Amino acid sequence: MATVVGKVETQHENMIHDAQMDIYGHRLATCSSDRSVRIFEVDKNQHRLIATLIGHDGPVWQISWMHPMYGNALASCSYDKRVILWKESDRGQWTKFYTHEVHASSVNSIQWAPPDTGLYLACGSSDGTISILQGSGDDKFSFLMIQNAHTTGVNAVSWAPSHPSGTTLDPSTKDYDVISKRFASGGGDNLVKVWKFSDEKNVWEMEAELKGHNNWVRDVAWAPDTGFTTSTIASCCQDGKVFIWQCKDLDKANWDIKRTMHTFDDVVWHLSWSVMGDILAVSGGDNKITLWKESHKGAWICISKQDTNKTN
Amino acid sequence: MDNYSGASWINENKLMLYNSSPENEIDFRVESWETNLDSLINKYIVFEGHSVFSEIQISNGNDVQSHSHAHRSLLRAAIQELGPDNEDDKKLVALYELVWSFCEVLFIEHLPGGCVLPYLMELMQWHFPQPVETLNDVLSFEEPMEHPKFWDCIVSLLFQGQINEALALLKITPDGGELCSFLEKMPLLNNFSGHSLSEFKISWSMWQENCKQNLESANFVLDQSVDILEILCGTLDAFIKYKDLAQTWYHLMTSYLLYTMPTVTVVTLHHQAKEMMGIYKDYLNPLDEILFSAMEFDAHSVLTQCITQFKNNWWLSAHLADILYHAKQLDDTELQYGCSLREYTLLHYASELIFHEDFWSIGMDYFMECKKLGKSYIETAVPRIPLENQNKALRVWSACEKHGLVSVGSNMCRVMSSAANQADQLGLALIWSLQAKDLVSVTKISETILDNYIETGGFSNLDFLDQLGNNKLLSNRLMFLGKYREFHNMIKTHQRNKAADLLVSLVESNLGPPRFQITLLLDSLPLINDADKSEDDNGVVMDSRQSHVLLKALEDMQIKKLLKESDMQKVETIRLALVTNLASSFLNEPW
Numbered sequence: 001m002a003t004v005v006g007k008v009e010t011q012h013e014n015m016i017h018d019a020q021m022d023i024y025g026h027r028l029a030t031c032s033s034d035r036s037v038r039i040f041e042v043d044k045n046q047h048r049l050i051a052t053l054i055g056h057d058g059p060v061w062q063i064s065w066m067h068p069m070y071g072n073a074l075a076s077c078s079y080d081k082r083v084i085l086w087k088e089s090d091r092g093q094w095t096k097f098y099t100h101e102v103h104a105s106s107v108n109s110i111q112w113a114p115p116d117t118g119l120y121l122a123c124g125s126s127d128g129t130i131s132i133l134q135g136s137g138d139d140k141f142s143f144l145m146i147q148n149a150h151t152t153g154v155n156a157v158s159w160a161p162s163h164p165s166g167t168t169l170d171p172s173t174k175d176y177d178v179i180s181k182r183f184a185s186g187g188g189d190n191l192v193k194v195w196k197f198s199d200e201k202n203v204w205e206m207e208a209e210l211k212g213h214n215n216w217v218r219d220v221a222w223a224p225d226t227g228f229t230t231s232t233i234a235s236c237c238q239d240g241k242v243f244i245w246q247c248k249d250l251d252k253a254n255w256d257i258k259r260t261m262h263t264f265d266d267v268v269w270h271l272s273w274s275v276m277g278d279i280l281a282v283s284g285g286d287n288k289i290t291l292w293k294e295s296h297k298g299a300w301i302c303i304s305k306q307d308t309n310k311t312n
Numbered sequence: 313m314d315n316y317s318g319a320s321w322i323n324e325n326k327l328m329l330y331n332s333s334p335e336n337e338i339d340f341r342v343e344s345w346e347t348n349l350d351s352l353i354n355k356y357i358v359f360e361g362h363s364v365f366s367e368i369q370i371s372n373g374n375d376v377q378s379h380s381h382a383h384r385s386l387l388r389a390a391i392q393e394l395g396p397d398n399e400d401d402k403k404l405v406a407l408y409e410l411v412w413s414f415c416e417v418l419f420i421e422h423l424p425g426g427c428v429l430p431y432l433m434e435l436m437q438w439h440f441p442q443p444v445e446t447l448n449d450v451l452s453f454e455e456p457m458e459h460p461k462f463w464d465c466i467v468s469l470l471f472q473g474q475i476n477e478a479l480a481l482l483k484i485t486p487d488g489g490e491l492c493s494f495l496e497k498m499p500l501l502n503n504f505s506g507h508s509l510s511e512f513k514i515s516w517s518m519w520q521e522n523c524k525q526n527l528e529s530a531n532f533v534l535d536q537s538v539d540i541l542e543i544l545c546g547t548l549d550a551f552i553k554y555k556d557l558a559q560t561w562y563h564l565m566t567s568y569l570l571y572t573m574p575t576v577t578v579v580t581l582h583h584q585a586k587e588m589m590g591i592y593k594d595y596l597n598p599l600d601e602i603l604f605s606a607m608e609f610d611a612h613s614v615l616t617q618c619i620t621q622f623k624n625n626w627w628l629s630a631h632l633a634d635i636l637y638h639a640k641q642l643d644d645t646e647l648q649y650g651c652s653l654r655e656y657t658l659l660h661y662a663s664e665l666i667f668h669e670d671f672w673s674i675g676m677d678y679f680m681e682c683k684k685l686g687k688s689y690i691e692t693a694v695p696r697i698p699l700e701n702q703n704k705a706l707r708v709w710s711a712c713e714k715h716g717l718v719s720v721g722s723n724m725c726r727v728m729s730s731a732a733n734q735a736d737q738l739g740l741a742l743i744w745s746l747q748a749k750d751l752v753s754v755t756k757i758s759e760t761i762l763d764n765y766i767e768t769g770g771f772s773n774l775d776f777l778d779q780l781g782n783n784k785l786l787s788n789r790l791m792f793l794g795k796y797r798e799f800h801n802m803i804k805t806h807q808r809n810k811a812a813d814l815l816v817s818l819v820e821s822n823l824g825p826p827r828f829q830i831t832l833l834l835d836s837l838p839l840i841n842d843a844d845k846s847e848d849d850n851g852v853v854m855d856s857r858q859s860h861v862l863l864k865a866l867e868d869m870q871i872k873k874l875l876k877e878s879d880m881q882k883v884e885t886i887r888l889a890l891v892t893n894l895a896s897s898f899l900n901e902p903w
Contacts, residue, residue: 015332018318024698025322030330069726072734088734115695115723137752163691226688229650274321276663276692281319281327289313289329296616296656298648304313 008047010038018062020074029074031060037076037086039094051094055084061108067115070135073097075121077107083123083133085141097139103127109156113183116162122183124154130185130195132204146195146204150187155218158233159183160194160250161225180250182207184233186217192235192245194253208253215239219270224277234261234280236268242282244300261292261300279303323667323696349668353394353401354625357408358665360386361631362674369681373638380420380635384412388438407599408628410439414562414606415614415632418578419641425509426577430502432566433473440563443468447477457484463536468557470543471567475500487537490530494523494544501574513575520545520571546572552591561588561596562603582607611642615653630661630678655682659689666693673711680715687717694720699728702740709747722748729753738764739776742790746780751787758789762796762828771797792823799835812839812853819865826874829865833886836862840893856901859894863887 010016014033021028021042028040028047037053037060058079066073066085073087083100105126113120119135130146160182181197192210197203215238223232230246233255237243242264246257267285274281280292291304313319316329349358364382371379387409391402417423417431437444443465450459459465462481469478479495482488499516507515523544532538542550551558551568558564565588569576576584585607589596598621605613615636618629633654636642644652651659658678666675676694679686694717699705705728712721725748732741738761745753765771777797784794795818802811818824819832839853854862866886869875875883 016318016330017332019320019328019330021320021322021328023696025326025696026698028328067727069723069730071730116719137756224692226685226692270318272319272321274327275324275696276659276689278324278660278663281321283316283318287315287317287331289316289319289327291313291327294649296619296647296649296653 008040008042010040011049012036012038014059017060020063020065022065023068027065029063029065031063031076033059035060035078037063037074039074050092051088053084053086053094053096055086055096055099056080056082058106061106062110064110064112064121066112066119069115070119075110075112077110077123079106081105081107081125083107083110083121083131085121087139098141100131100133100141100143102131102143102145103129105153108154111157111159111183113159113181114162117159117179117181120159120181122157122159122185124149124157124185124187126153128153128187130154130157130204144202144204146206149185149193149195150189150191152188154185154187155216156186156220157183158185158220158222160222160231163225182250184220184222184235186220186235188216190215190217190237192217192220192233194233194255208247208255210235210245210255210258212243212258213237213239213241218268221271221273221280223273224275226277230257232277234271234273236271236282238267240264240266240268240284242268242271242280259300262302324663324693325667349664349671351398351401353390353398353405354627355670356390356394357386357405357627358671358674360390361627362677365631365634365681366677368634368638373640376635376639377420377422380412380416380639383631383635384409384416387412404622404625406439408622410435411599411602411606411614411618411628412632414603415611415636418581418606418609419611419636420639423578425575426579427501427509427575428578428581429566429569429574429576432562433570436563436566437472437474440468440472440559443472443474444477447481450481456481463539464554464557466536466540467543467554470540471554471558471563471570473500473567473570482540485537486533490526490532491537491540494526494541497522498544509575516574543571555591561585561592561600564588564591578607611636612653615642615657619657626657626661626664630657633657634681651682651684655684655686658682659685662686663689663693666690667696669698672697673707676711676715690715690717691720695723699724699731702728722750724748726750726753729757733757733760739772743776746783746786746790749786754787755789758787758793759825761793762789762825762831766828766831771800788823789825792818792821792828796824796832803838808839808853812836812858815839816854816858816861820861826872829869830875830879830882833862833866834882837886837889840889854893854897856894856897859890859897863890863894866890 008028010030012030012032012034016030016032019028019030026042028042029037031037035056035058038049039051040047041050056076056078060076060078063074063076066075071087073085075083075085077083081101081103084096085098086094087097088094100123103125107123107125109124111122121133123131123133128148128151130149131143133141133143135141160180162179182194184192184194186192190213193206194208195204196207198205213235218236218238220233220235223234230248231250233245235243235245240263242261244259244261245255247253247255264284265286268282269285270283272281278293282290282292290302292300293303295301313329315331317332318330320328322328349355361383364379364386368379387405390405391409413435417428421431423431446461446465447469450456450462450465453459456462466478466481475495475498479492482491482495497519499512499519501512523541527541527545530541539550539553551564555564558567565584569584585604589600589604598617602614602617602621605617615629615633618632622628633642637644637654642654644654646652647656649656659682662675662678665671665678676690679690694712697708699708705724709721709724712724725744729741729744729748732744738757742754742757745757761771777794780794784791795814799811799814802814815832815835819829866883
């Protein structure tokens with residue numbers, strides 16, 4: 001049964017908005033309304049604060065770890081309209097190495113692309129735009145903008161897996177080199193949108209518009225690719241609905257399968273797929289986390305119900 | 313999971329929960345689907361199970377029976393040989409063994425004459441060892457009959473077909489003589505060799521007919537003696553009366569069949585099962601349903617129930633699905649989920665293993681047996697295996713090589729290179745970048761090493777460069793670095809002429825970074841100035857052509873404005889030396 005195996009006292013002086021583990025589960029980053037980002041080293045159930053990153057002038061909404069292939073670094077985004085990239089220079093020494101200041105309003109959501117896609121960071125802002133930072137090594141970055149991505153503000157961005165579903169990384173197949181540069185976004189216009197990079201035009205173009213939500217889309221989460229023939233995006237809404245969208249052929253962008261996973265009584269804030277994409281964690285406005293799993297028969301089942309009483 | 317505002321995954325089995333409340337604490341929770349693989353008993357079955365599993369894959373469906381036995385024996389060994397480190401784990405493994413045994417006898421075993429009872433009886437004796445334990449206790453009494461469980465002991469021994477042991481106790485009862493005479497004559501399937509099954513059936517029916525006739529006329533001193541004879545006659549009421557001694561419907565069924573249908577075959581077993589389950593209907597649990605599904609030969613249902621019942625540990629579901637598949641008892645129809653049931657269970661079991669520090673490589677093996685989705689799962693999971701040290705990284709890398717995971721392996725090398733680079737271990741970073749065949753990075757690191765040389769005038773830990781072989785050809789910069797090191801080695805070993813030739817060819821080739829040219833030219837100074845110490849007869853190591861090349865390179869640098877103000881002094885020194893050398897070489901060279 002579920003057990004609490006550790007606690008981290010974050011020492012944040014205000015609300016915590018995000019907490020992310022690095023890919024190996026060794027380091028934890030947290031961010032808060034107290035304008036700081038904190039990094040902890042986690043070993044088994046022990047933890048140790050190794051850095052407090054001060055630099056933002058407003059609440060820090062989200063953090064995203066860069067893939068270690070590109071170095072030990074993370075990005076943070078804030079109400080102060082900025083995205084800051086931090087890196088570990090010598091052991092334990094964390095410094096700001098890039099500030100991305102192009103948005104006219106709060107930056108609500110950031111995420112690094114999967115490593116094979118490239119060194120990209122998508123940033124969604126309340127100003128309705130999405131900027132995509134691209135690193136060229138040597139700590140140099142350029143960026144592209146998507147104007148009017150969601151007219152009343154972007155709430156969430158989530159990258160697609162590097163390799164389109166249905167293909168595997170077998171170098172002997174011709175699909176091996178096909179890298180999908182795509183991400184999904186959700187916003188205040190009640191829409192979920194899929195964006196694709198056009199190599200020819202060097203712009204990010206809208207590839208699909210997923211209509212169905214009747215209120216603000218709070219979060220989108222593109223499921224990891226575990227070899228299925230369909231691509232999957234989960235989205236959640238102010239009105240408590242969680243949708244699962246599926247597409248059998250990404251290049252045709254026919255996201256024609258929409259299923260309501262569940263309708264909650266309260267707003268749903270966040271969605272998070274497990275590493276293998278088998279379980280979806282849903283965070284609701286009622287301060288409850290529920291876990292959902294697709295059974296081998298294809299039905300969505302809440303697998304955390306029995307724990308509800310025990311974890312109080 | 314109340315009172316949490318957010319959740320973030322650590323790996324497939326671990327979810328971190330946090331809240332925005334003023335306490336500002338973050339809880340790490342291990343969710344219910346994570347197995348405690350650390351107990352000794354679990355480690356044992358994981359390792360042993362893996363070796364049997366691998367053999368099954370190699371033999372590709374041959375000899376399924378002995379492989380099934382191997383799995384079952386390892387479960388029994390785990391229960392018996394490992395100390396009481398965790399009773400709960402032991403109980404769980406005992407359940408695995410029970411489910412496995414039933415599936416083995418029903419789906420896999422080749423039974424002589426189709427008779428299932430001897431097999432079931434052995435299973436009951438193994439799982440319910442109390443009768444023999446009680447027997448020893450009873451016999452330790454001075455007056456065994458006064459033992460409170462004396463009669464229970466006899467009945468439970470009879471229930472398990474332990475005839476000789478039952479006889480030993482019956483002998484000392486007032487009605488012992490008569491009862492023993494019946495029991496001694498009971499034909500047993502185990503001992504009935506050399507005769508046909510039909511001969512056994514006839515002989516057994518005659519024996520029971522005789523018991524039944526005597527039941528009416530018997531004049532026993534004790535009531536219990538009647539019960540005993542009723543059991544021998546196969547009277548259902550007598551069995552129901554002692555159902556608590558059997559504990560479970562499947563034990564009672566086995567006992568009842570011994571005295572009613574000793575030659576029962578697997579095909580008809582489920583009729584009996586239904587009847588016996590009715591007797592225990594208030595005590596049934598999901599395990600009973602699993603066993604019943606097995607008796608109905610519904611492999612699919614057995615597995616889906618195992619998945620639900622043992623959701624914290626996929627060992628049983630995965631291995632059972634695998635063996636049933638190889639025994640051709642489970643088809644590979646694709647589930648709504650996107651793969652076959654066998655693959656579904658293997659994927660989940662492998663996901664459980666891959667994030668464990670001792671089992672990640674075993675997890676990879678299981679993934680690789682999943683033809684449809686395994687590779688994608690592995691691509692997702694392996695990059696998350698922590699690379700704590702070089703040794704672990706090498707092991708993960710060679711596992712990637714073994715399984716042909718080119719992209720994952722190469723990304724892993726890049727991670728290692730990036731980490732080494734950050735720790736200023738440039739040589740190591742270069743090795744990992746080479747392993748990843750990451751040319752951009754190889755070039756970048758090579759240049760950093762050269763820049764460091766400009767600053768410090770030395771190389772550290774670059775011995776590996778001498779063993780690079782053809783790898784040097786991957787990048788111009790690396791080739792340059794290698795050659796430049798070769799140059800230094802020549803200087804060290806006083807091969808000055810060779811060194812001079814190499815130096816000039818390096819200047820000519822433009823393999824190195826432009827900013828490094830001046831360093832190369834400076835390196836010519838000791839060759840020129842110390843020329844008289846040379847082994848060369850005429851005291852000149854560079855001929856006029858070579859001096860020309862270097863002088864031209866120097867001029868080019870000036871024209872292209874590649875020189876800094878601070879270099880000017882050096883330039884003059886080099887020019888003077890080169891011109892002097894040119895003059896000397898003219899003198900020595902034939903016209």
